[in-house]
Amino acid sequence: MRFLLDREEITVSVVGLGYVGSCVAVSLADNGVDVVGIDVDASLVEEMDAGRCRLKEPGLPELVARVRETGRLRVTTDYAPVSEADVVVVAVGTPVQENGALVETQVRSAATEIGRHLRPGQLVIFKSTVPPGTTRDMVAPLLEGGGLTCGEDFGLAFCPERLSQGNALAEIRRLPVVVGGWDARTGAAAERFWRSRLGVETVSCSSIEAAETVKLLNNWWIDHNIALANELARYCSAIGVDAMEVIAATNEVPKGRGSINVLSPGVGVGGSCLTKDPWMLWRSARERGVHLSTVVAAREANDAMPGYVAELVTDGLAALGTSADRSRVAVLGLSFKNNTGDLRATPTLPVVSALREAGAEVAVFDPLADPDEIRKEFGLEPSAGVEEAVAGAHCLAVLAWHDEFAELDMAGLRALTAPECLFLDGRAHFDDQTIESLTGLGFTYRGIGR
Numbered sequence: 001m002r003f004l005l006d007r008e009e010i011t012v013s014v015v016g017l018g019y020v021g022s023c024v025a026v027s028l029a030d031n032g033v034d035v036v037g038i039d040v041d042a043s044l045v046e047e048m049d050a051g052r053c054r055l056k057e058p059g060l061p062e063l064v065a066r067v068r069e070t071g072r073l074r075v076t077t078d079y080a081p082v083s084e085a086d087v088v089v090v091a092v093g094t095p096v097q098e099n100g101a102l103v104e105t106q107v108r109s110a111a112t113e114i115g116r117h118l119r120p121g122q123l124v125i126f127k128s129t130v131p132p133g134t135t136r137d138m139v140a141p142l143l144e145g146g147g148l149t150c151g152e153d154f155g156l157a158f159c160p161e162r163l164s165q166g167n168a169l170a171e172i173r174r175l176p177v178v179v180g181g182w183d184a185r186t187g188a189a190a191e192r193f194w195r196s197r198l199g200v201e202t203v204s205c206s207s208i209e210a211a212e213t214v215k216l217l218n219n220w221w222i223d224h225n226i227a228l229a230n231e232l233a234r235y236c237s238a239i240g241v242d243a244m245e246v247i248a249a250t251n252e253v254p255k256g257r258g259s260i261n262v263l264s265p266g267v268g269v270g271g272s273c274l275t276k277d278p279w280m281l282w283r284s285a286r287e288r289g290v291h292l293s294t295v296v297a298a299r300e301a302n303d304a305m306p307g308y309v310a311e312l313v314t315d316g317l318a319a320l321g322t323s324a325d326r327s328r329v330a331v332l333g334l335s336f337k338n339n340t341g342d343l344r345a346t347p348t349l350p351v352v353s354a355l356r357e358a359g360a361e362v363a364v365f366d367p368l369a370d371p372d373e374i375r376k377e378f379g380l381e382p383s384a385g386v387e388e389a390v391a392g393a394h395c396l397a398v399l400a401w402h403d404e405f406a407e408l409d410m411a412g413l414r415a416l417t418a419p420e421c422l423f424l425d426g427r428a429h430f431d432d433q434t435i436e437s438l439t440g441l442g443f444t445y446r447g448i449g450r
């Protein structure tokens with residue numbers, strides 16, 4: 001088989017234009033590749049066709065508008081253009097059920113539709129996170145449904161996505177892409193594709209299954225590392241030691257081929273990946289008789305953080321001589337992580353719910369999140385601005401810190417709060433100097449692990 005991707009001018013079809021697919025599609029188009037994006041969501045396609053983007057990823061709406069204007073990106077709900085493509089990249093959603101089992105619908109329907117339009121020489125690259133074995137055992141037979149044979153007529157590779165929201169467009173052009181091919185030749189073709197069209201390094205795996213497992217190990221490690229930081233923070237609070245100091249000192253010391261890299265504690269772990277991928281791995285292991293106790297332990301530790309943060313607020317209010325049911329709490333930042341407006345599985349929601357259950361009046365503000373989504377998820381009318389949120393507040397709780405908050409006039413905000421006001425740092429974000437200036441303004445500072 002001769003791969004079509006080695007021609008100078010190629011067309012790439014990106015199937016699934018969510019977070020990952022949009023970023024991949026616009027980055028390739030921006031690099032001069034002709035891209036056809038395909039998604040079953042007609043309203044999303046209509047928006048992108050008009051050069052708009054609903055995702056709150058920094059730089060993404062601007063890039064969508066730009067590549068639509070240059071004509072390098074076309075978008076459609078129709079699968080027919082798959083037959084024009086030289087490479088087909090798939091980034092449909094892969095949610096899991098309560099028990100960790102993959103919800104297969106999106107993968108199955110995408111693979112079936114692509115299979116109907118495949119032609120010889122094409123390379124299909126799966127990016128959706130799946131339980132190891134899925135690409136070979138489920139995807140390949142569905143792709144072959146159109147009559148072509150995998151490995152003979154077309155190529156199939158698995159290349160996990162590592163981008164993290166808030167920094168996606170930079171990471172997509174910087175992070176090496178892990179590649180596992182159906183066979184060595186296909187793996188090498190996929191590596192040529194990413195190197196030449198996206199300008200990134202590649203890391204080769206000897207099998208599709210190894211590459212699938214790399215993705216799950218990534219998120220297992222991140223979730224576990226954050227759980228470690230969170231439990232350390234709780235312990236440090238109990239012994240009166242600053243967890244951030246301990247982490248910084250620990251991370252300074254070389255270990256093995258690198259250094260220990262303990263991440264930061266925080267309000268909890270959310271988003272669409274870290275909350276599901278460890279369970280996907282756990283389930284896949286369980287089906288083979290292997291119990292991954294560290295997955296369970298990390299998920300439990302991280303899921304306990306919103307409750308812990310709500311307690312920090314209620315305890316802090318009590319120390320100020322008031323109680324939650326007589327207090328107003330202003331929450332700044334609602335997204336699951338800093339510098340994104342994504343509210344999917346955000347750990348800030350259970351914090352807000354617990355505070356409201358304790359009787360607090362809660363005002364919420366997040367300049368990056370969609371106001372309609374805030375209304376839907378939180379059942380609250382978002383404050384129009386930070387001043388409105390903090391007016392009369394007994395606690396200012398920072399649960400996600402966005403870069404634009406750095407412009408906030410803390411002295412001005414302090415003037416609007418109640419006379420006694422708790423400052424809750426839910427992301428262990430502030431350095432000693434800032435904490436000092438906050439306390440200088442009369443805030444009572446409390447942070448996770450501090």
Ligand SMILES: NC(=O)c1ccc[n+]([C@@H]2O[C@H](COP(=O)([O-])OP(=O)(O)OC[C@H]3O[C@@H](n4cnc5c(N)ncnc54)[C@H](O)[C@@H]3O)[C@@H](O)[C@H]2O)c1
Nearest residue numbers: 016018019020039040041092093094106109110128129161
């Ligand atoms: N979001 C992240 O930061 C991230 C990071 C790394 C990996 N991943 C993984 O990448 C994959 C995609 O994630 P996402 O966040 O972009 O998901 P998403 O839910 O934002 O997007 C999925 C898109 O696929 C579309 N779709 C569903 N079925 C389709 C079909 N049959 N044909 C065409 N389009 C279809 C949906 O309409 C949606 O727009 C998942 O497997 C996820 O685990 C996500």
